Amino acid sequence: MRTNKLSVIGALALLLGAGSAIAAEHHAEWERAADNEVANLPSLQRGARNFMSYCSGCHSLKYVRYSRIGTDLHISDAALAQLLVRPGDKPTDYIKASMPASDAQDWFGKQPPDLSLVARSRGTDWIFNFLTTFYADPASRQTGVNNLQLPGTAMPHVLASLQGVQTLRTANHEAGATPEAAAKAEGAEHGEAHEGKASPFEPGVVGSLTPVQYDEFVRDTVNFLDYASDPSQLERQGLGIWVVLFLLMFTGIAYMLKGEYWKDVR
Amino acid sequence: MSDHATDDTVPEVDESRRKFLVAATVGTGAVGAVLTAVPFLSSWSPSESARAAGLPTEVDLSKIEAGQMATFFWRKQPIYVVKRTPEMVASLKSHDADLKDPKSDASDQPAYAKNEDRSLKPDVLVLIGTCTHLGCLPKTRFTPGDATVTANWPGGFFCPCHGSKFDLAGRVFQGSPASVNLRVPPYSFKGDNTLVIGADAAAEKGAA
Amino acid sequence: MGAASETKGGGFRAWLNKRMPVDQFMADQLTGYYAPKNFNIWYFFGSLALLVFVMQIVTGIFITMHYKPGEATAFNSVEYLMREVPYGWLLRTLHSTGASAFFIVVYLHMARALLYGSYKAPRELLWVIGMLIYFALMAEAFMGYVLPWGNMSFWGAQVIINIFNTIPGIGPDLVEWIRGDYAVADSTLNRFFSLHVIAMPFLLALLILLHLVALRQVGSNNPDGIEIKENLGPDGKPVDGIPFHPYYTLKDVVGVGVFLTLFAVVVFFAPTFGGLFLEKPNFEPANPMSTPEHIAPTWYFTPYYAILRAIPDQRLGALAFALSVLAFVFLPWLDRAKNKSIRYRGLASKALLGMFFIVFLVLMWLGLQPAEPVYVLMARICIPLYFAFFILLPFVSKADGNGPVPSRVTYHAH
Numbered sequence: 001m002r003t004n005k006l007s008v009i010g011a012l013a014l015l016l017g018a019g020s021a022i023a024a025e026h027h028a029e030w031e032r033a034a035d036n037e038v039a040n041l042p043s044l045q046r047g048a049r050n051f052m053s054y055c056s057g058c059h060s061l062k063y064v065r066y067s068r069i070g071t072d073l074h075i076s077d078a079a080l081a082q083l084l085v086r087p088g089d090k091p092t093d094y095i096k097a098s099m100p101a102s103d104a105q106d107w108f109g110k111q112p113p114d115l116s117l118v119a120r121s122r123g124t125d126w127i128f129n130f131l132t133t134f135y136a137d138p139a140s141r142q143t144g145v146n147n148l149q150l151p152g153t154a155m156p157h158v159l160a161s162l163q164g165v166q167t168l169r170t171a172n173h174e175a176g177a178t179p180e181a182a183a184k185a186e187g188a189e190h191g192e193a194h195e196g197k198a199s200p201f202e203p204g205v206v207g208s209l210t211p212v213q214y215d216e217f218v219r220d221t222v223n224f225l226d227y228a229s230d231p232s233q234l235e236r237q238g239l240g241i242w243v244v245l246f247l248l249m250f251t252g253i254a255y256m257l258k259g260e261y262w263k264d265v266r
Numbered sequence: 267m268s269d270h271a272t273d274d275t276v277p278e279v280d281e282s283r284r285k286f287l288v289a290a291t292v293g294t295g296a297v298g299a300v301l302t303a304v305p306f307l308s309s310w311s312p313s314e315s316a317r318a319a320g321l322p323t324e325v326d327l328s329k330i331e332a333g334q335m336a337t338f339f340w341r342k343q344p345i346y347v348v349k350r351t352p353e354m355v356a357s358l359k360s361h362d363a364d365l366k367d368p369k370s371d372a373s374d375q376p377a378y379a380k381n382e383d384r385s386l387k388p389d390v391l392v393l394i395g396t397c398t399h400l401g402c403l404p405k406t407r408f409t410p411g412d413a414t415v416t417a418n419w420p421g422g423f424f425c426p427c428h429g430s431k432f433d434l435a436g437r438v439f440q441g442s443p444a445s446v447n448l449r450v451p452p453y454s455f456k457g458d459n460t461l462v463i464g465a466d467a468a469a470e471k472g473a474a
Numbered sequence: 475m476g477a478a479s480e481t482k483g484g485g486f487r488a489w490l491n492k493r494m495p496v497d498q499f500m501a502d503q504l505t506g507y508y509a510p511k512n513f514n515i516w517y518f519f520g521s522l523a524l525l526v527f528v529m530q531i532v533t534g535i536f537i538t539m540h541y542k543p544g545e546a547t548a549f550n551s552v553e554y555l556m557r558e559v560p561y562g563w564l565l566r567t568l569h570s571t572g573a574s575a576f577f578i579v580v581y582l583h584m585a586r587a588l589l590y591g592s593y594k595a596p597r598e599l600l601w602v603i604g605m606l607i608y609f610a611l612m613a614e615a616f617m618g619y620v621l622p623w624g625n626m627s628f629w630g631a632q633v634i635i636n637i638f639n640t641i642p643g644i645g646p647d648l649v650e651w652i653r654g655d656y657a658v659a660d661s662t663l664n665r666f667f668s669l670h671v672i673a674m675p676f677l678l679a680l681l682i683l684l685h686l687v688a689l690r691q692v693g694s695n696n697p698d699g700i701e702i703k704e705n706l707g708p709d710g711k712p713v714d715g716i717p718f719h720p721y722y723t724l725k726d727v728v729g730v731g732v733f734l735t736l737f738a739v740v741v742f743f744a745p746t747f748g749g750l751f752l753e754k755p756n757f758e759p760a761n762p763m764s765t766p767e768h769i770a771p772t773w774y775f776t777p778y779y780a781i782l783r784a785i786p787d788q789r790l791g792a793l794a795f796a797l798s799v800l801a802f803v804f805l806p807w808l809d810r811a812k813n814k815s816i817r818y819r820g821l822a823s824k825a826l827l828g829m830f831f832i833v834f835l836v837l838m839w840l841g842l843q844p845a846e847p848v849y850v851l852m853a854r855i856c857i858p859l860y861f862a863f864f865i866l867l868p869f870v871s872k873a874d875g876n877g878p879v880p881s882r883v884t885y886h887a888h
């Protein structure tokens with residue numbers, strides 16, 4: 001009967017809700033959204049420069065050519081050669097890591113992964129959090145740092161000169177910490193509450209950028225990696241608007257034609 | 267239910283509206299079909315990899331001896347680079363009557379190669395080493411008087427596939443199956459000793 | 475017939491028709507084929523399925539021009555297609571979105587059959603051929619997914635092929651034979667490439683042709699479930715029928731327009747569809763030493779996968795998995811109602827069918843979730859409900875589906 005159907009649906013809904021709640025516990029406690037915009041060209045350009053300066057030493061972008069970045073991000077050949085292309089590389093070359101793979105294996109125990117598709121395989125949020133949640137952990141890590149997004153990462157804190165090296169606030173994991181207390185302790189800038197949660201970090205060594213500037217830096221870099229993982233997205237949506245409009249027009253005309261002939265059917 | 271057999275309220279069929287709507291639908295559909303074909307057909311155009319590989323090639327001319335030829339590749343085609351001696355250049359004047367197209371009117375070369383020695387600088391000949399008949403690689407027969415080619419052979423190229431003969435400027439001789447002179451690619455010089463195949467002022471303007 | 479007149483349109487048509495029954499065919503299949511006039515929205519999906527099939531073939535032909543099968547080259551060739559081939563990204567996205575669109579359309583097409591009893595006599599064979607198309611389509615999609623050789627391609631193949639291990643006696647040998655190696659490897663990839671590009675498309679095309687022939691023979695069902703051929707007018711044509719051309723050719727064109735619009739929105743604005751159509755782990759190359767965090771097949775397989783995973787015994791799980799797919803085949807014989815359409819069955823039948831649709835969707839969602847206890851528990855509740863549909867159908871349909879049906883279809887002129 002109708003009531004049976006409803007009660008079945010109700011029971012399922014309850015279980016679904018319970019399921020979602022349990023699933024949510026598995027997310028990292030401190031996860032922020034990258035909020036990058038691929039349409040923001042200057043951001044992409046800064047991100048490209050950030051990548052070449054800080055990341056390309058160890059990480060390759062093996063599916064990306066310098067020249068393609070130049071075309072897509074409207075960077076002139078001269079600027080490309082001066083700021084992005086590694087000396088010795090041609091503009092049409094794919095971007096290789098400077099560090100030889102064997103050295104990386106020796107120093108880090110594994111080869112730093114290629115980053116051409118990382119924004120697609122891990123997601124921009126993941127990368128943003130990875131780059132912003134390094135903290136001092138000399139006790140357990142040879143590199144001296146650990147990471148909330150990827151605990152036990154072999155990567156050192158390459159951006160330490162910019163962000164500084166924060167420390168993990170041990171009190172944060174207790175129920176007592178509140179956003180207000182955190183903000184009061186560190187000042188609004190660093191201990192900013194995010195969605196009502198207090199930052200798990202407190203400042204340690206200070207870097208050359210403020211936390212807000214550092215977030216922007218990381219956002220630009222993530223933005224660039226987002227573009228690099230799928231360059232077509234820059235033109236895809238523009239083209240899509242025209243296609244959808246055309247199809248709507250076609251459907252409208254076809255609908256009128258159908259209606260005209262179906263007047264015959266009584 | 268209602269009587270389906272005859273219905274007096276059936277409106278008159280508006281034939282002209284139907285024709286118009288059919289035309290509009292078919293027309294829009296046809297436009298859509300053509301536009302849809304564009305990405306499929308474009309996908310056959312050379313990819314970025316092909317174009318990257320087809321960028322200009324630089325050649326060190328000092329490595330080639332006078333009177334000798336070296337072969338390079340540009341855009342997957344063999345490029346013959348010949349360091350012509352003054353005698354070789356002089357030999358070009360004597361046999362216009364034996365050539366099909368001595369002024370290179372019909373053949374494919376950049377404007378700066380539409381002269382008697384078909385080159386920017388007479389001492390460097392740059393040709394696409396593909397016979398204009400059916401595409402084989404012509405062999406060198408630079409020695410004048412080489413009887414194995416023909417009587418009064420001034421020196422040049424001989425294609426082994428079907429017997430086409432070209433002079434030391436790549437111009438085709440009468441009696442050859444090929445009908446046009448060997449093609450000259452765009453090229454330029456960087457300094458005295460570097461030849462850049464595939465790049466000249468015009469090619470850079472319309473950079474692929 | 476003079477040589478001059480043979481080159482004109484009329485002359486050419488006569489010349490052609492003397493040698494091939496073109497006009498006869500058009501008259502028989504289009505203007506002379508009468509379909510019920512009361513088709514509703516559920517009746518678009520057959521022609522849309524055919525459209526998607528053609529789209530997959532055409533886009534497939536073009537991406538095969540750039541794809542390089544083989545462990546070392548497959549992944550790179552897909553990135554090459556996405557980045558370096560002019561419009562390669564569009565061709566690939568059309569094909570990947572098309573695969574999911576195919577299943578959306580086919581599931582809705584099958585739902586129509588369940589709603590209106592389109593599998594019942596005399597359409598049992600039509601239904602069985604349709605099920606064969608469904609099985610072939612699942613195989614085709616599964617193999618196609620392996621081809622990019624991403625990490626999910628590899629591990630999905632590993633897991634699904636291992637299910638065959640459970641077959642008594644021949645299991646392990648069969649699995650090794652399917653793979654051509656001791657684990658999913660280059661040999662597996664290459665044979666899947668051949669099957670996906672040539673063998674299965676031919677088989678699908680043949681099955682689709684048979685499906686259309688069988689349909690033509692018995693004629694379409696309709697939302698009221700009454701046979702229009704039983705009520706002929708003075709002209710010998712069904713009174714509730716209308717010629718397929720121009721009425722349904724034109725109506726289907728509108729359906730195509732709406733479908734393509736929605737399709738284009740996905741292709742151009744949400745090609746990964748939140749990780750459902752193009753899954754995140756597959757943007758990493760296949761790695762035999764690293765299993766993705768949670769392995770799930772693509773969404774269209776997940777109802778059956780949820781069933782497989784929820785049963786703690788491997789052999790039983792595989793059996794339940796197989797049965798859950800095969801059960802559909804028996805519907806024409808499980809359903810013992812006199813009336814075809816759900817419109818003329820009782821509340822029990824409606825509840826049973828409604829329950830089945832909901833359970834199917836819930837299982838689909840469950841199969842996408844990680845293998846955690848709460849989801850496994852929910853699946854274990856859904857499994858008996860799923861099979862209950864098939865088990866109870868003979869009894870509910872016999873009790874519930876014998877009331878009066880109208881003699882004419884329900885149709886409102888518009």
